[in-house]
Amino acid sequence: MGVDLGDLIEKQEIELEDLRGKKIAIDALNAIYQFLSIIRQPDGTPLIDSNKNITSHLSGLFYRTTRLMEIGIIPCYVFDGEPPKLKSATVEERKEIRREAEKKWKAALEAGELAEARKYAQAASRVTESMLEESKKLLNALGIPVVQAPSEGEAQAAYICQQGDVYSVGSQDYDALLFGAPRLLRNITITGKRKVPRKNIYVEVKPEMIELDSAIKEIEVTREQLIEMGILIGTDFNEGVKGIGPKKSLAHIKEKSLKEWIKEGKFEFEVDVEVLKKIFLKPEITKNYSLNWQPYDQEKLIEILHEKHDFSKERIENALEKLEKSRGAKDQKSLQEWFR
DNA sequence: CTCTTCTA
DNA sequence: TAGAAGAGG
Numbered sequence: 529m530g531v532d533l534g535d536l537i538e539k540q541e542i543e544l545e546d547l548r549g550k551k552i553a554i555d556a557l558n559a560i561y562q563f564l565s566i567i568r569q570p571d572g573t574p575l576i577d578s579n580k581n582i583t584s585h586l587s588g589l590f591y592r593t594t595r596l597m598e599i600g601i602i603p604c605y606v607f608d609g610e611p612p613k614l615k616s617a618t619v620e621e622r623k624e625i626r627r628e629a630e631k632k633w634k635a636a637l638e639a640g641e642l643a644e645a646r647k648y649a650q651a652a653s654r655v656t657e658s659m660l661e662e663s664k665k666l667l668n669a670l671g672i673p674v675v676q677a678p679s680e681g682e683a684q685a686a687y688i689c690q691q692g693d694v695y696s697v698g699s700q701d702y703d704a705l706l707f708g709a710p711r712l713l714r715n716i717t718i719t720g721k722r723k724v725p726r727k728n729i730y731v732e733v734k735p736e737m738i739e740l741d742s743a744i745k746e747i748e749v750t751r752e753q754l755i756e757m758g759i760l761i762g763t764d765f766n767e768g769v770k771g772i773g774p775k776k777s778l779a780h781i782k783e784k785s786l787k788e789w790i791k792e793g794k795f796e797f798e799v800d801v802e803v804l805k806k807i808f809l810k811p812e813i814t815k816n817y818s819l820n821w822q823p824y825d826q827e828k829l830i831e832i833l834h835e836k837h838d839f840s841k842e843r844i845e846n847a848l849e850k851l852e853k854s855r856g857a858k859d860q861k862s863l864q865e866w867f868r
Numbered sequence: 869c870t871c872t873t874c875t876a
Numbered sequence: 877t878a879g880a881a882g883a884g885g
Contacts, residue, residue, distance in 0.1 A: 567869050567884090575885040583885050588869045595870075718869070838885055843871070 530701030531758040536774040539736040548600035553685040555699035556605040559717040563588025565653040572649025577837040598854040604673040608681040614765040671822035683707040683811035706808040756786040
């Protein structure tokens with residue numbers, strides 16, 4: 529979920545093609561969760577192989593990643609490690625929401641309410657340990673680097689971006705900005721047309737880019753103030769103040785610091801605010817990672833997707849063929865360079 | 869989500 | 877041939 533900075537932050541609509549030749553560190557859990565929740569049948573059933581294993585995430589990861597590569601984008605994926613202890617409340621809360629959604633899904637199915645069923649099925653999506661393991665194997669076979677974060681993936685991705693090893697972080701959540709990512713790309717794993725809930729209309733979802741420096745300059749705050757705003761609104765690590773959203777948080781933080789507000793007794797937090805701020809300012813990351821792009825291993829891909837999970841061999845080969853074709857194109861030197 | 873097939 | 881609809885696993 530992450531912090532809701534939505535309307536405050538200045539963003540720039542872009543085309544995927546604008547990112548040709550750019551390296552991007554994608555928040556793996558974020559992407560996998562999106563695939564798992566979106567790739568479903570009308571009644572909410574995910575894709576499954578003959579052994580009843582869910583495969584929606586693999587389908588999304590494979591086709592989306594090869595499409596990005598086809599355009600000439602150079603992705604790597606960052607996986608989460610142990611969540612900070614302060615996240616446990618959020619984790620529990622999400623579990624409960626999923627349990628409720630699961631019940632409602634089944635009820636809606638029995639009542640024959642397809643759209644309702646799908647909605648609750650999506651909310652019930654749960655990324656399991658084995659899904660993550662398989663996703664890593666798939667990315668390995670694709671020759672895409674996988675970085676294992678010690679703690680929060682967004683924090684690690686932000687660090688990799690700060691080091692200049694990638695152009696941008698890719699995630700739906702704004703948290704990466706609080707972690708100090710110089711650039712954030714949203715909507716790069718979900719694009720195209722999306723149905724507006726409860727309405728029969730579709731909106732075009734386009735990739736958007738946020739540059740941390742210009743975004744905070746625009747609203748005239750520092751990164752530290754942005755973090756304080758996040759804490760007021762609520763993050764994965766603390767409950768926000770009731771009734772305070774992006775707009776009010778900005779006004780409050782501009783008036784005086786969080787520390788002063790607390791001292792005056794205006795706001796109260798269960799956790800020491802300095803501890804919260806430290807999660808974002810000095811996150812647990814590793815400097816020990818390597819981004820090493822390799823050619824894909826067709827045999828391994830066939831083994832994982834076709835032999836193990838019943839994907840059509842023809843479709844896999846088609847996807848790889850398209851990749852080859854785009855790689856042969858003249859104007860994509862940057863893509864070729866990455867294999868040398 | 870992306871891909872293939874159907875339809876005007 | 878382009879856009880909608882359905883399938884994929």
